[in-house]
Amino acid sequence: MRSHRTARHRLAAAGFAVLFxxxxxxxxxxxxxxxxTGPAALKWASSYFxxxxxxxxxxxxxxxxxxxxxxxSLTRTDETGKAVPDLAASWEYNTAGDQVTFHxxxxxxxSDGEPVDAAAVKAAIERAKTQxxxxxxxxxxxxxEVTATGLDVVVALSQVDHQIPQLLGQRxxxxxxxxxxxxxAKLDQNxxxxxxxxxxxxxxxTKAVLKKNPxxxxxxxxxxxxxxxxxxxxxxxxxxxxxxxxxxxADIVPAQADAAKKAGxxxxxxxxxxxxxxxxxxxxxxxxxxxxxxxxxxxxxxEEFVDKLSFGYGEATDQPFPEGYIAYDKQSKDKYPYxxxxxxxxLAEAGVKAGDIKLDLVIPDAQPAAEIVQSQLAAVGITxxxxxxxxxxxxxxxxxxxxxxxxxxxxxxxxxxxxxHFGPNGPLNLSSPYEPEGFEAAVKKVRETPLEAPGxxxxxxxxxxxxxESRALVFTYAAPNLIAKSKTISAxxxxxxxxxxxxxxxxxx
Numbered sequence: 001m002r003s004h005r006t007a008r009h010r011l012a013a014a015g016f017a018v019l020f021x022x023x024x025x026x027x028x029x030x031x032x033x034x035x036x037t038g039p040a041a042l043k044w045a046s047s048y049f050x051x052x053x054x055x056x057x058x059x060x061x062x063x064x065x066x067x068x069x070x071x072x073s074l075t076r077t078d079e080t081g082k083a084v085p086d087l088a089a090s091w092e093y094n095t096a097g098d099q100v101t102f103h104x105x106x107x108x109x110x111s112d113g114e115p116v117d118a119a120a121v122k123a124a125i126e127r128a129k130t131q132x133x134x135x136x137x138x139x140x141x142x143x144x145e146v147t148a149t150g151l152d153v154v155v156a157l158s159q160v161d162h163q164i165p166q167l168l169g170q171r172x173x174x175x176x177x178x179x180x181x182x183x184x185a186k187l188d189q190n191x192x193x194x195x196x197x198x199x200x201x202x203x204x205x206t207k208a209v210l211k212k213n214p215x216x217x218x219x220x221x222x223x224x225x226x227x228x229x230x231x232x233x234x235x236x237x238x239x240x241x242x243x244x245x246x247x248x249x250a251d252i253v254p255a256q257a258d259a260a261k262k263a264g265x266x267x268x269x270x271x272x273x274x275x276x277x278x279x280x281x282x283x284x285x286x287x288x289x290x291x292x293x294x295x296x297x298x299x300x301x302x303e304e305f306v307d308k309l310s311f312g313y314g315e316a317t318d319q320p321f322p323e324g325y326i327a328y329d330k331q332s333k334d335k336y337p338y339x340x341x342x343x344x345x346x347l348a349e350a351g352v353k354a355g356d357i358k359l360d361l362v363i364p365d366a367q368p369a370a371e372i373v374q375s376q377l378a379a380v381g382i383t384x385x386x387x388x389x390x391x392x393x394x395x396x397x398x399x400x401x402x403x404x405x406x407x408x409x410x411x412x413x414x415x416x417x418x419x420x421h422f423g424p425n426g427p428l429n430l431s432s433p434y435e436p437e438g439f440e441a442a443v444k445k446v447r448e449t450p451l452e453a454p455g456x457x458x459x460x461x462x463x464x465x466x467x468x469e470s471r472a473l474v475f476t477y478a479a480p481n482l483i484a485k486s487k488t489i490s491a492x493x494x495x496x497x498x499x500x501x502x503x504x505x506x507x508x509x
Contacts, residue, residue, distance in 0.1 A: 041224075042506065051205065053187070054188040087108065089103055091165055111215070112179060139416055140172070142447070172416075211227075243265070248489060252483065270481040270492070279404045280474065281430045282434055292346070298339040309368060309479075313479050317475050319468060320475060325414075326414065361405070362396075369476070414460055421470070422468075431471070446463045490505045
């Protein structure tokens with residue numbers, strides 16, 4: 001039997017621990033620092049305040065970072081992007097690789113007093129797979145059956161899949177109390193989990209007040225007593241709100257970073273899997289012609305996106321992964337370089353004259369990226385009409401649009417990122433059920449390869465390479481998540497795409 005018995009991961013690096021040793025010395029269960037005069041209060045202004053607090057409905061978009069205040073998961077992600085213990089202390093695969101057993105920590109309970117046991121995890125997985133409005137069922141297709149015995153969760157798989165520990169983390173399996181989840185609509189307004197904090201007040205769409213959960217498994221390393229999470233007002237006022245102390249933590253866009261620094265705030269650059277793309281529907285004209293698709297590929301100047309949109313924090317990319325990440329494929333880099341003359345030549349070979357192609361570019365809100373795409377394609381003879389539709393998501397996910405823009409935050413499992421973009425049922429594949437030739441076989445091989453196997457990185461990159469043969473997406477640029485915070489808040493662990501409060505302190509209150 002192959003084992004993955006992982007000791008509890010300590011997220012704070014040695015330098016981090018030394019830097020904040022003085023403030024931690026006087027920390028009791030309340031997390032108060034030396035010289036503090038009150039509870040450690042986090043005041044977070046968010047531009048993506050959750051519309052849903054039921055993790056099954058909220059899905060795996062950016063809001064999972066806020067729901068993680070309330071909910072814990074089977075696994076979590078460390079600073080290298082690997083799965084480490086959370087509610088599950090350890091896990092192990094059977095020899096065949098088609099079954100994984102998670103061993104839960106003993107003595108845990110949800111904030112309503114219900115036990116965190118295997119039955120609760122089984123209920124969470126099954127609800128995510130079957131609830132009518134679940135946003136997660138597509139991520140759990142490998143799971144055939146879940147068996148619960150005491151604190152052991154046995155997950156039987158429909159295929160060999162060594163990605164499951166990566167998958168069942170904060171993005172896809174935030175575990176709610178089964179008693180509370182029996183009424184999903186009520187859970188949506190009164191979230192009950194086993195995470196580091198519990199909600200004491202919730203004003204839907206506006207404000208959430210939370211307090212430290214003394215029953216959280218790692219409560220000793222949570223040094224924040226209260227959290228006030230509010231929906232950010234107009235972005236132009238966020239920095240001034242941080243300056244005046246209305247907030248002490250806020251997500252910001254690159255255009256605000258310089259002002260935040262000048263205001264004496266820390267700008268935390270959080271690594272992530274963000275990547276913007278142009279989504280094409282190859283099932284509709286004119287993109288059913290490969291030459292037209294290739295023309296679009298060569299018409300895109302990625303550096304213009306970086307120069308105009310990222311304010312020095314982004315980079316050009318033609319992949320859904322950042323360069324240096326294990327799934328990034330160097331062989332595929334710059335396969336379709338910016339070459340407008342070649343784009344015009346390809347259109348001519350396709351029998352298309354300048355002005356023949358006129359399309360709607362449908363997007364959810366006005367955004368500069370749309371104007372850049374419009375300008376770049378106009379330069380090669382393709383005319384775009386930018387159409388803003390606040391209900392854009394319905395036709396996008398129904399695969400009814402011909403052309404759109406999308407930005408992804410990725411997944412902790414690289415395979416899930418790939419299948420979401422390039423798979424026949426991928427939610428981010430506007431051309432479903434189209435998939436590039438060889439992609440399914442390449443992904444199958446990744447699933448069959450243990451993550452610790454020496455050949456795993458190359459097998460994974462081969463799957464990325466196969467996915468990038470897709471004609472349905474043209475990636476443009478990538479940017480990290482940016483957070484402006486008061487200097488009274490200590491450094492955060494740089495876990496890719498996650499906000500982790502382990503070891504974080506607030507001083508000088």
